[in-house]
Amino acid sequence: MKRFSLLLMASLWGLWSMGGSAYAAASKLDELIAGAKKEGVIEFYGPSTLGPEGAQALIAGFNKRHGLNVKLNYSPSGNMTRDTAKVVGLSASGQPPEWDIMVVTDAHHGSLWLRKLHKPFDYASVGVAKDRTEYDNGTISVANQFALPAYNKKILPANDVPKKWEDLLDPKWKGKLGVINSTHHWGRLAAGPWGEEKTIDFVKKLSAQQPILTRAGEMAQRLILGEVLVSATLQDSQLHEAKESGAPLVFAEQVQPVISPEYHVGVLKNAPHPNVGHLFVAYMASADVQSIWEKYTGHTSAYVPGTTAYKFAQGKQVVYMKQDQAAKVDKISRQIGKILGFD
Amino acid sequence: MKAETRSESIWGTWPGVARLRLQGTTLFASGLSAFLAILIGLPVAMVILMSLRTGFPGEVVPFTLENFAEVYLTQRTYEVLLNTVLFAVSSVAVTLVIAVPLVWILMRTDVPFKKTIYVLLTVGILIPVFLRTIAWILLLSPRIGLLNKWLQELFSLSGPPFNLYSLTGMAFVQGISFVPGAFFMLAAAYRSMDPSLEEAAYTSGVGKLKTFLRINIPITLPAIAAVMVYLFMTAVAVFEVPAIIGLPSRILVLSSLIYTSTTPSTGLPNYGVAGAYGAIMLVVGLTLALLYVRVVKQGKKYTVITGRGYRPREIALGRWKWAALAFVFFYLSIEVFVPFIVLLWASLLPYLQLPSAEALASLSFKHYIEIPTRVGLQPFINTAILMVAVPTVTMILSVLVSWVVIRTQVSFRGFLDTLAFIPHAVPGILMAVGLAYLGLAYRDYFPLYGTIFIIILAHTINWIAYGTRTTNSVMIQVHRELEEAGRVSGASAPRVLGKIVLPLIAAGVLNSWIWIGMLSYREVTMSLTLLTRGNVVVSTVVWQFWGSGWVPQVSALGVILILFAAIVVGTLRFALSRLGEVGGTS
Numbered sequence: 001m002k003r004f005s006l007l008l009m010a011s012l013w014g015l016w017s018m019g020g021s022a023y024a025a026a027s028k029l030d031e032l033i034a035g036a037k038k039e040g041v042i043e044f045y046g047p048s049t050l051g052p053e054g055a056q057a058l059i060a061g062f063n064k065r066h067g068l069n070v071k072l073n074y075s076p077s078g079n080m081t082r083d084t085a086k087v088v089g090l091s092a093s094g095q096p097p098e099w100d101i102m103v104v105t106d107a108h109h110g111s112l113w114l115r116k117l118h119k120p121f122d123y124a125s126v127g128v129a130k131d132r133t134e135y136d137n138g139t140i141s142v143a144n145q146f147a148l149p150a151y152n153k154k155i156l157p158a159n160d161v162p163k164k165w166e167d168l169l170d171p172k173w174k175g176k177l178g179v180i181n182s183t184h185h186w187g188r189l190a191a192g193p194w195g196e197e198k199t200i201d202f203v204k205k206l207s208a209q210q211p212i213l214t215r216a217g218e219m220a221q222r223l224i225l226g227e228v229l230v231s232a233t234l235q236d237s238q239l240h241e242a243k244e245s246g247a248p249l250v251f252a253e254q255v256q257p258v259i260s261p262e263y264h265v266g267v268l269k270n271a272p273h274p275n276v277g278h279l280f281v282a283y284m285a286s287a288d289v290q291s292i293w294e295k296y297t298g299h300t301s302a303y304v305p306g307t308t309a310y311k312f313a314q315g316k317q318v319v320y321m322k323q324d325q326a327a328k329v330d331k332i333s334r335q336i337g338k339i340l341g342f343d
Numbered sequence: 344m345k346a347e348t349r350s351e352s353i354w355g356t357w358p359g360v361a362r363l364r365l366q367g368t369t370l371f372a373s374g375l376s377a378f379l380a381i382l383i384g385l386p387v388a389m390v391i392l393m394s395l396r397t398g399f400p401g402e403v404v405p406f407t408l409e410n411f412a413e414v415y416l417t418q419r420t421y422e423v424l425l426n427t428v429l430f431a432v433s434s435v436a437v438t439l440v441i442a443v444p445l446v447w448i449l450m451r452t453d454v455p456f457k458k459t460i461y462v463l464l465t466v467g468i469l470i471p472v473f474l475r476t477i478a479w480i481l482l483l484s485p486r487i488g489l490l491n492k493w494l495q496e497l498f499s500l501s502g503p504p505f506n507l508y509s510l511t512g513m514a515f516v517q518g519i520s521f522v523p524g525a526f527f528m529l530a531a532a533y534r535s536m537d538p539s540l541e542e543a544a545y546t547s548g549v550g551k552l553k554t555f556l557r558i559n560i561p562i563t564l565p566a567i568a569a570v571m572v573y574l575f576m577t578a579v580a581v582f583e584v585p586a587i588i589g590l591p592s593r594i595l596v597l598s599s600l601i602y603t604s605t606t607p608s609t610g611l612p613n614y615g616v617a618g619a620y621g622a623i624m625l626v627v628g629l630t631l632a633l634l635y636v637r638v639v640k641q642g643k644k645y646t647v648i649t650g651r652g653y654r655p656r657e658i659a660l661g662r663w664k665w666a667a668l669a670f671v672f673f674y675l676s677i678e679v680f681v682p683f684i685v686l687l688w689a690s691l692l693p694y695l696q697l698p699s700a701e702a703l704a705s706l707s708f709k710h711y712i713e714i715p716t717r718v719g720l721q722p723f724i725n726t727a728i729l730m731v732a733v734p735t736v737t738m739i740l741s742v743l744v745s746w747v748v749i750r751t752q753v754s755f756r757g758f759l760d761t762l763a764f765i766p767h768a769v770p771g772i773l774m775a776v777g778l779a780y781l782g783l784a785y786r787d788y789f790p791l792y793g794t795i796f797i798i799i800l801a802h803t804i805n806w807i808a809y810g811t812r813t814t815n816s817v818m819i820q821v822h823r824e825l826e827e828a829g830r831v832s833g834a835s836a837p838r839v840l841g842k843i844v845l846p847l848i849a850a851g852v853l854n855s856w857i858w859i860g861m862l863s864y865r866e867v868t869m870s871l872t873l874l875t876r877g878n879v880v881v882s883t884v885v886w887q888f889w890g891s892g893w894v895p896q897v898s899a900l901g902v903i904l905i906l907f908a909a910i911v912v913g914t915l916r917f918a919l920s921r922l923g924e925v926g927g928t929s
Contacts, residue, residue, distance in 0.1 A: 043876065048891040052716055075876050079890060085611045092399030093783040098793070098876040176486075181608035212508075214591045215608075217892025221695055225487045227480075238892065246705075247694040341593045342608040 028125045032282075033066050035275025041071045042276045045083065045099040047263070047297060048076035048217065049237040054296030061292060062283045070276055075099060079215055081181060084108040087268060091117055097268040100277040103284075105261040107184035107333065109139050110326030112266070119267040121278045128285045131303070135323055139266035140285050143299035144309045146318075147185050147259040149252040150234035155226045163254040168232055169205045177211040178219045178228035181342050185233045185259050187333035191325035193257055193317070196332060203336050206232060213342055223249055233259065240298025257317040260302060368836060372753040375743055379762050383804055386777030387769055390625065393780045394618030400783035410615035411622075419595075424623070427596040429510050430517070430585070431578035435571050437518020441674055442525035443567065447559055448667045449526075450533040451541075453657045455664065460671055462913070467678040468523040469908040471865045471882060472516075473583040474901040477889065478682035479516050480588070481689070481697075483507040489697060508592040517584045519678055521574050528570050533563060541658075551663065565638065572635040579627055580770030582868040587889075597624050598772050598868075605776055605872065614780055621773045632768035636761075683905060690898035710899035717896060718884050725795050726864060726881045733802040734859035738852055740803070741810030742818075746840055748811075749818045750826065760811070767808035775801050775872035793875040801869045806859045817851030818844065857915045861908060 044055060055074035063070055075098070077083060084104060087097050088111070097117075102109075112118055118138030124130050132140045149162050162168055168177060190199035212219075212228050220238035222228040224247045234249075242249035265284045267277035283289065290307060294300045300307035302318070321329060395406045414420050448454050449461075482490045483505045491503035506512060540562065544554040560567070585599040597620060604617035660667055689695055691706040741763075747753055748760045766774065778801050782792025791797040821844060829839040845852075867882040874883050881904065888897040 048887075048893075052719070073876070076887065076891065079606075079608065081608060082606050085607060089399050089612050089783070093401035093786070095401075095783060095786060095792070183608075212591045213593065215890050215892075217890055218591075220892045221894050224694055225481075225484075225697070227484050227487045241892070242694065245694040337608060342603075 028122075029127070029279075032126065032275050032279040033068065036066070036068055036070060036273075036279045039273040039276045040069070041073065042101065042273055042280055043073050043075070043099040043271075044101055044103075044280075045075045045077060046103040047080075047237060049241055049297045050074075050076070050103075050293075051296055052076075054292065057292045057296065058284075058289065061288050062280055065283060065286075065288070066279065070280075077104070079181070080104045080108050081184075084111050087112060087117060088115055091115070091269065096270040096272060099268060100271040100273045101265055101267050101280060103142060103263050103265045105145070105182075105184065106134065106139075106141070106264050106321050107187065107261060107326075107329050109135055109264045109266055110321070110323070111330050112268070113138055113323070114326055114330060117269045119269050119271055119274055119277070121267065121281070123278075123282055123285070126279075126282045128282050132285050134264060135266065135326075139264035140281055141301065141303065142263045142265050142284050142289065143293050143297070144302040144313075144320075145235045145237060145261045145263065145299055146251075146309070146312060147182070147233045147235050147261060148255050149230050149232055150220075150223060150239065150249055151230045151252060152223050152226060152248055153250045154248040156229055160229075161254075162230060162252045165202070165255055167255075168230065169202070169209065171209075173209055173230065175210050176229040177206070177209050178222060178231040179206065179211040179213055179340055180216045180219050180231060180233060181213070181337070182216060182233065182235070182261075183333040183336040183340065183342065184261065184329055186336045187329035187331075188259050188261070188319050188321050188325075189257070190332045190336075191321070191328040192319045196328075199332065200335070200339070203339050207340050211340075213340060220247075220249060235261065237297055237299065243298070257319045258313070260313070260318050260320050262320065263299065368747075368751050369753055372747045372751065372756065372759060375747060376755065376759050376762060379740070379744070379759070379807075382800075383762065383765055383769075383807075385781060386774050386801075386804065387625065389777035389780040389784075390618050390621045390773055392618070393614045393777075394622050395615075396618075397615045399612075400614060400780045401786075410619040413616060414619040420620075423595045423597060423600055426510060426594060427579055427598075430514055430596050431575050433511060433514030434517040434521060434578040435574045437515055438521040438525050438574055439567065439571065441519070442522045442529060442570075443560065444555075444670065445522065445674060446526050446529040446533050447555055448671060450530055451559070451658055452660050452667060453664070454660060454667045454671065456668070460675070463675050463679050464523045464526060465912060466905070466909050467675070469861055469865060469912065470679065470682060470905050471583075471867065471885070471901070472520045472581075473587055473867060473886065473889070474686060474897075474904075475520060475678075475682040476516055476584050476587045477894070477897070477901075478685035479507060481685050481695075482681065483512065483515075487697065492697075507588060508594070510594060513584050513588045513594065516588065517578060517581060520584075521577070522674065522678060525570050525574060528573065529563070529566055533559075545658075551658065551660070569635060569638045572631055572638055576628060576631040576635065576768065579624065579631075580772060582772055598770065601772055601776060602868075602872070605779070614776070617776055618780075621776065624770055624773055625768075628768035628770060629765075632764065636764070683902070686898045686901045686905075688898075689895055690902050692895050695894045710895045711903070713896070714900060714903070717888075717893075718881070718900070722879045722881045722884045725798075725878060728795055729799060729802065729863045729880060730860040732799045733806070733863040734856040736799065736803045737806050737810040737859050738814070738856050740807055741814040741855070742840075742845070742848075742852060744807075744811045745814035745818045746844065749815055750823075750844070760815070763811040764808045766804050766806075771801070771805050771866075771869045772872060774804055775869035779873055792873075793877045795878045795880075797873050798870050798878055798880065801873060802863045802866060805866075805869065806862060809862075810855055810859060813851065813855040814848070817848045821847045853915075857912065861912060864908060865904075 046055060052074055055072055059070060059072035062068070087102070090097055113135040118135060120137040122137060123133050123140055128140055134141060149168060151161060186199055186203055190196045194202070211232065212222060214222070216235060216238055219228065219231045219234060220242060223231055224242065230252070236251070239249050239251065265281050267274055267281055271277050290300050290304060294308065300309040302309040302313045304310060393400070394410055395408070396404050397407060397409055398404045449457060482488050485491060485503040485506045485508065488503065488505065488507065491505055494500065494504050507516070541554055541558050544558050549557070580598055582598045582602060585596045586602065589596060590599055601617050601620050601624070604620065605612045605614060607613070688698070690710055691708070692702060693705050693707070693709070696702040744759055744763045748756045778797055779792065781789050782797055786792060791800065825843050825847070826839050829843045834842065865882060867886055870880050870883050871886055881900070885897055885900050885904070888900065
């Protein structure tokens with residue numbers, strides 16, 4: 001009888017707290033919606049691969065879901081590292097950021113998190129699964145990129161395609177390789193499976209190959225033209241764009257481990273429109289966004305079973321970055337930038 | 344009204360009023376000098392200030408020489424300095440090798456199609472340098488360059504004959520882009536050159552080539568020297584070619600180091616280091632400006648100029664006419680036709696490809712149709728604002744400065760003239776970095792950061808040197824008698840300026856207005872350094888597209904930019920020529 005009473009009380013408590021938290025979530029959501037309605041606009045920084053149409057598809061879905069009429073101003077990224085640095089610089093100067101929310105990689109958000117430049121929010125309180133939030137509730141994970149050596153399949157003979165990372169150090173590639181400015185790719189390997197020493201040694205040898213140094217988008221063009229034969233790393237974002245236009249760019253898929261930068265979205269500290277920002281971040285965790293994001297950028301979340309990214313990752317050694325690696329990735333990425341000659 | 348004029352006239356003859364007027368002019372000139380000193384001095388002061396600080400703009404940190412130590416105790420800095428000098432010297436050499444014969448052919452000979460060639464030279468200036476650079480990559484890249492490929496096949500060469508990714512390659516592209524500017528600067532010297540020496544040489548049976556080398560070049564040497572110094576100053580400061588060709592292959596020059604210090608590819612901006620690099624650029628720029636002024640003065644002392652009204656006879660080229668035309672066509676091909684065709688080709692493709700049957704089958708206008716969606720309206724509005732505001736403000740300031748310098752007896756007018764020339768000695772990128780620092784660090788007093796006004800300000804400061812040189816030369820041609828007549832009849836100084844001087848110099852001022860508007864339209868370095876979400880202009884959109892790898896889209900936008908510029912300039916020049924005629928007859 002006593003056991004039954006305890007069980008009954010526990011059930012009642014559970015029901016009450018569920019109802020209570022559902023009520024709390026609804027009220028929190030209502031607060032955000034009301035705030036968003038007043039703000040009416042969102043300054044959105046996202047990957048250039050999303051494009052204006054993708055950005056407008058997102059805001060259309062967002063407005064439909066919440067019955068709002070928020071206007072989205074899209075700033076396509078030209079250089080995520082530079083723009084992250086800009087946020088840091090503006091904040092240090094006491095200036096508000098140019099954007100409310102930024103969709104950049106977890107490494108870039110790591111740099112922001114280290115400098116406390118997010119405006120955290122309890123996203124679980126508006127129904128976002130806890131395992132999607134990162135950086136102390138500063139961001140949520142949207143989708144995974146994959147980065148590997150890439151080449152033009154019409155130009156590079158099949159037997160020349162690299163099969164492991166070390167193949168890139170073969171002297172035959174001297175002057176024919178490219179390296180993009182996403183030095184956090186190497187930082188992830190350093191903080192993860194390779195360790196700092198091996199990574200630095202590898203990058204030094206890679207630098208000795210006299211690669212062409214440039215940004216990812218420009219590198220894709222150089223690969224398409226055949227000016228660069230292999231790009232040491234390239235994100236699948238560029239491959240997706242190439243595929244859309246019919247350009248023959250592909251990954252050297254045998255190379256492992258596969259680096260997986262994650263697109264995170266978070267509201268910036270002192271963002272001019274925080275309510276619409278948080279509401280939009282919560283929306284970005286929804287299943288609807290997965291399909292929009294895949295349509296325009298080619299990316300999905302590797303944590304959501306059944307998605308393209310999830311399937312791609314199966315059976316591969318994939319390097320994901322963790323929050324506690326942010327400081328190391330930030331430091332080593334800058335060091336690697338200097339070794340390669342970017343700065 | 345008549346009574347008022349008479350009374351003004353009576354008052355005007357009173358010595359006390361004349362003294363007051365002089366004081367008024369001095370006061371005005373002092374105010375103008377102070378305003379210009381602040382306008383030009385503040386960004387320069389910011390560069391010096393940031394070189395003595397670490398951290399971010401606005402952070403309160405003690406002064407330090409740390410940045411100078413970091414920059415000047417590193418061997419790389421000296422390698423970069425050497426690169427900068429080599430790049431600048433080679434660029435100027437490339438320019439002169441083409442510009443000097445070109446100016447001689449067009450100014451002194453009877454080569455046909457002169458008007459068309461002038462128009463094409465103007466169009467050449469309007470093609471943004473970075474678009475041309477992209478076109479040259481497609482032609483001269485060692486791996487994919489079409490020209491390299493054709494030459495390799497034609498002469499069965501083992502490797503590509505040209506490597507664009509070198510200092511020589513950079514200098515070639517930069518040098519070519521300087522040619523139209525150098526042409527217009529040298530044209531005046533060739534136009535006013537005394538032809539009697541030349542004619543004496545021909546009478547004595549000396550050939551045309553020998554006369555060109557032994558007579559024409561030595562006579563115009565002071566003008567050529569002045570152009571050399573001017574171009575050298577410009578070459579030290581340019582950014583687009585070093586960024587597109589140099590940075591990917593790690594060939595660094597001073598301007599690329601300043602840019603990467605403030606907008607790094609990895610890590611955070613280092614304004615202090617940029618300031619330390621900027622300090623040397625500032626010293627070099629000011630030294631060269633001083634040299635330029637001296638060379639121009641020397642040139643004026645020694646140049647042989649004919650008397651008023653003498654019109655040099657055009658040299659009949661005879662059978663050499665076609666060789667001269669071929670030279671001009673060769674130049675126009677590499678300056679205008681080829682880059683434009685390459686851009687046009689790239690703009691019609693789904694992705695960048697070399698010409699082939701497959702590529703030909705895939706041509707479409709897709710990227711042109713997509714431009715409104717991809718770019719939006721704001722960059723076009725901002726660009727239009729720039730194109731109107733920059734030349735208007737610049738020309739207002741220029742007219743006022745020139746009026747004081749040329750038309751008044753104010754004791755410090757020479758100082759004001761020098762002050763207005765200083766911006767040419769300060770590289771645009773440095774000016775922009777200084778303004779960005781000012782906007783970030785002192786936003787409460789200077790709330791322009793992130794707005795289009797900060798770009799207007801940067802452009803205005805940058806082109807005030809050009810504006811004042813033009814208005815000085817135009818105003819000097821207006822005889823003082825007209826103004827004196829106005830003053831005697833009792834008109835005030837502003838009234839004389841507005842009613843007499845301005846209408847007379849209107850054509851020249853409008854010409855410069857158009858020119859500065861177009862320079863502002865195609866400028867990218869300063870706009871990029873000051874770029875935020877709120878002040879995007881078309882030239883920075885093109886740059887961002889290139890960075891995102893959207894080459895066909897960049898090319899489509901580039902083609903539209905060039906066509907638009909050509910139409911605007913053509914129309915305004917036509918209208919201006921009508922205005923000039925009206926001015927001439929009145």
